[in-house]
Amino acid sequence: MENKQIIKILKNTAKLMELHGENDFKVKSYQSAVSSLERHPTSLAIMDIDELQNIEGVGKSLAQSIYQINEQGSFELFDDLSAKTPEGIVEMMQLSGFGPKKIKLIWEKLGIENLEDLLIACKENKIAALKGFGDKTQVKLQEAVEYKLSWRGYIHYREAEQLAEKIIKELKSLEGVKEVSITSDTRRKMEVIKPLEILVASENKAKIIQYVAKNDEFDLDKKNSGPLSLKFIYKPLKAEIHLIFTTKEQFVNDLFKTTAHPKHLNAELEKGESFSHILKEKQFSSEEEIYKASGFPFIVPELREGLWELNWAKENAIPDLVEMNDLKGILHNHSTYSDGKNSLEEMAQYCKDLGYDYLGISDHSKTASYANGLQEFRVKKQHEEIDVLNEKLAPFKIFKGIESDILNDGSLDYANDVLESFDFVVASIHSPLSMDEKTATNRLINAIANPFTTILGHPTGRLLLQRKGYPINHKAVIDACAEYGVVIEINAHPWRLDLDWRYVRYALDKGVQISINPDAHETNGYHDMYYGLCVGRKAGLTAKETFNAKSLDEISQYFKDRKKSALSKI
DNA sequence: GCCGTTTTCGGCCCGACTGTTTTCAGTCG
Numbered sequence: 001m002e003n004k005q006i007i008k009i010l011k012n013t014a015k016l017m018e019l020h021g022e023n024d025f026k027v028k029s030y031q032s033a034v035s036s037l038e039r040h041p042t043s044l045a046i047m048d049i050d051e052l053q054n055i056e057g058v059g060k061s062l063a064q065s066i067y068q069i070n071e072q073g074s075f076e077l078f079d080d081l082s083a084k085t086p087e088g089i090v091e092m093m094q095l096s097g098f099g100p101k102k103i104k105l106i107w108e109k110l111g112i113e114n115l116e117d118l119l120i121a122c123k124e125n126k127i128a129a130l131k132g133f134g135d136k137t138q139v140k141l142q143e144a145v146e147y148k149l150s151w152r153g154y155i156h157y158r159e160a161e162q163l164a165e166k167i168i169k170e171l172k173s174l175e176g177v178k179e180v181s182i183t184s185d186t187r188r189k190m191e192v193i194k195p196l197e198i199l200v201a202s203e204n205k206a207k208i209i210q211y212v213a214k215n216d217e218f219d220l221d222k223k224n225s226g227p228l229s230l231k232f233i234y235k236p237l238k239a240e241i242h243l244i245f246t247t248k249e250q251f252v253n254d255l256f257k258t259t260a261h262p263k264h265l266n267a268e269l270e271k272g273e274s275f276s277h278i279l280k281e282k283q284f285s286s287e288e289e290i291y292k293a294s295g296f297p298f299i300v301p302e303l304r305e306g307l308w309e310l311n312w313a314k315e316n317a318i319p320d321l322v323e324m325n326d327l328k329g330i331l332h333n334h335s336t337y338s339d340g341k342n343s344l345e346e347m348a349q350y351c352k353d354l355g356y357d358y359l360g361i362s363d364h365s366k367t368a369s370y371a372n373g374l375q376e377f378r379v380k381k382q383h384e385e386i387d388v389l390n391e392k393l394a395p396f397k398i399f400k401g402i403e404s405d406i407l408n409d410g411s412l413d414y415a416n417d418v419l420e421s422f423d424f425v426v427a428s429i430h431s432p433l434s435m436d437e438k439t440a441t442n443r444l445i446n447a448i449a450n451p452f453t454t455i456l457g458h459p460t461g462r463l464l465l466q467r468k469g470y471p472i473n474h475k476a477v478i479d480a481c482a483e484y485g486v487v488i489e490i491n492a493h494p495w496r497l498d499l500d501w502r503y504v505r506y507a508l509d510k511g512v513q514i515s516i517n518p519d520a521h522e523t524n525g526y527h528d529m530y531y532g533l534c535v536g537r538k539a540g541l542t543a544k545e546t547f548n549a550k551s552l553d554e555i556s557q558y559f560k561d562r563k564k565s566a567l568s569k570i
Numbered sequence: 571g572c573c574g575t576t577t578t579c580g581g582c583c584c585g586a587c588t589g590t591t592t593t594c595a596g597t598c599g
Binding site for chain 1: 571572573581582583584585586587588589590591595596597598599
């Protein structure tokens with residue numbers, strides 16, 4: 001079992017303990033073990049009980065629990081607590097801004113056990129009357145419930161892609177299956193997915209139905225399934241999956257039809273016809289042929305949104321989209337200096353092993369005390385270590401960066417003489433996150449105007465399917481970046497993908513450079529770069545417009561020039 | 571439940587912010 005899965009169970013156990021009124025210190029011991037385990041760099045699954053006990057915050061009892069979770073997938077305490085907690089309560093505890101204490105009160109005083117009833121209670125003004133609640137909390141709760149309900153059943157792209165790969169592999173092994181492909185939103189690499197759709201050409205539907213019906217992880221939706229499609233739920237993620245049936249002959253036409261957004265499919269082409277019309281004319285054997293028949297150049301699936309790609313195609317000016325091997329370095333990463341799992345050297349070595357030429361390390365700044373943010377003397381220490389490593393790993397280079405918290409007034413949280421010591425500065429907001437649009441926008445613009453800011457980090461602070469992020473005036477923020485020469489990141493973590501690709505297009509039109517940053521907190525985090533790349537491509541991002549596609553020499557010079565300019569402005 | 575010992579049990583516990591209080595609890599990063 002992966003560390004992440006084990007930790008998730010312990011984290012949920014702590015939440016349930018709190019919900020059921022367990023001793024606060026006992027809960028805290030679970031929470032502190034969780035935060036220690038989250039920073040543990042090696043696999044827990046291969047450790048015995050004695051070794052587990054050596055981990056800080058893990059004693060005899062937790063060591064045995066971890067061992068049991070790894071062996072059996074769960075442990076008694078979690079099972080007992082889960083058994084006495086309605087599923088809706090678990091969902092209520094996931095509401096952003098609301099923890100076990102508040103949910104416990106709502107459950108006990110009002111008997112509410114699901115999101116739907118909770119929404120009604122908000123509307124009927126019943127929440128504000130509870131002790132410890134008030135009007136503002138009720139409004140916040142209602143917003144959180146509505147947000148949660150509106151995204152129910154969605155999964156992140158990463159999960160959709162991984163799940164699709166697994167199902168496709170299994171379908172391909174079935175008798176009678178001729179062709180299989182992901183399609184619709186997933187093939188267009190949308191950031192969140194519902195339903196996950198897979199197109200299957202098969203001569204033996206019965207085999208497929210049998211495969212779904214027999215799989216314990218699937219819950220077949222007989223009512224909504226029929227001769228054209230099979231619908232079911234993937235239980236571990238509560239994800240909706242549709243298998244769309246077609247024939248081998250119709251496969252390409254149907255793949256095109258189900259992939260494209262209706263606005264792409266039905267857009268008026270040169271002679272007044274649309275792709276829909278063209279598809280009715282004949283059965284094509286490749287998507288390239290379909291575009292050829294339309295008189296258009298080939299358009300990759302992720303661009304088929306009916307937004308800007310057809311104008312590009314008409315002018316035969318589809319951008320040469322950025323690819324993984326265009327990326328020369330990885331910026332915005334954390335190490336054990338703050339809240340990362342791996343040491344500076346491990347982060348650097350792995351980055352080098354992956355074939356990149358440079359790494360930008362940007363641990364948390366001093367305000368982020370929860371994340372072990374760097375006080376000034378620790379910044380100095382890290383810079384000394386980077387100097388040593390740079391000699392050792394040359395020509396590979398580590399750039400000295402920081403993820404500086406943007407404070408309430410938009411200032412960065414070091415004095416200029418400290419800011420000056422970095423090669424680059426990623427400026428990000430971490431708290432507080434609840435602001436109105438004007439406050440948030442001004443706060444960001446102040447940080448952008450700081451001459452030491454190189455990159456704007458995760459501009460909205462959103463966590464897809466979990467929290468909306470603070471509202472900002474995107475255009476004003478992007479315009480400011482254009483004015484002050486600040487690069488904007490696409491935070492490539494699959495839960496963030498922030499800046500949103502829809503605004504990446506606007507940023508590119510304004511000449512703002514985009515950096516695809518994984519915000520890695522461990523070596524494995526580098527692989528998230530791919531998800532940032534996917535959404536960048538949706539916006540038409542090219543290598544030339546991608547900041548971390550610069551060569552080592554180019555980016556060194558850029559940082560140098562930028563600092564020179566900053567020093568002349570202070 | 572964990573830790574560190576005065577080795578058998580008492581103390582544990584970041585800090586800012588919000589919204590509720592009327593001095594603090596809950597939540598978050």
